[in-house]
Amino acid sequence: MVRSAFLAAFLALSTLICLPAPGQAVEEEVVLGLSQDRVAITADFDGSEILIFGAVKRQSPIPEGPPLEVIVAVSGPNSPVTVRRKAKRMGIWVNTESVIVDSAPSFYAIATSAPFSEVISDTEDLRYRVSIARAIRSVGAAMNIADAQDFADAVVRIREDEGLYSLRENTVAVDQQTLFRSAIDMPADVTEGHYAARIFLTRAGRVVSSFETEIDVRKVGLExxxxxxxxxxxxxxxxxxxxxxxxxxxxxxxxxxxxxxx
Structure with missing residues (x-):
């Protein structure tokens, strides 16, 4: 009874826009709903929780084999970031080298229905840029800078400590390979702008369907x-x-x- 009521409410509220994975036959499609597609930042804003729920639309019975897994990824506006390395010179800490990370999301949260390494293969992760490390783009650095990758890693480490980047494994509930739901927490210091919410359906680590929508985060009122x-x-x-x-x-x-x- 509860499951039927949830499905009926979902179908009444969700936006029926389905995008199959590139080059794949339409066998399983995402039908998505959001508890809110707009977040208002006010003077007393202390964060927000967005409930993401959906269903899998099929024209045929559930395929046999590995179970369906779901990945939910929400990312904030991208912008370049200058990262500086400090070193001790004559007893004083000074900036010695700097690298511009070409594009890094201001916020990035991933929720999965199983451990990340099990829900998507490395090849598919490279293709869709799902993991936090691959969501950050650093084209290159000066030849004289050693360990340039450390600068991109520093962006990830700092923003993870600030709660802006997170990987939440086993936090997407999948019911009978048809209904799924998860919640994404947004901290109080989120950046204003358009946030992309991407949902991937996978089987045996391969993406079989994907969906993308936007969440608008804006200051309102006096702010x-x-x-x-x-x-x-x-x-x-x-x-x-x-x-x-x-x-x-x-x-x-x-x-x-x-x-x-x-």
Missing amino acids: RFLYGLSREQPFLYGLMSLAIAVAAGWGASAAFRLLRNN
């Missing part, structure tokens, strides 16, 4: 106004900030003077 003002009219924003600082200082001084007199 949106101040952000736009700082970008579009920086001089006016600076004057306003100065006026607020002067008013706050004068107010604090007046309050302390009043308390001293009393």
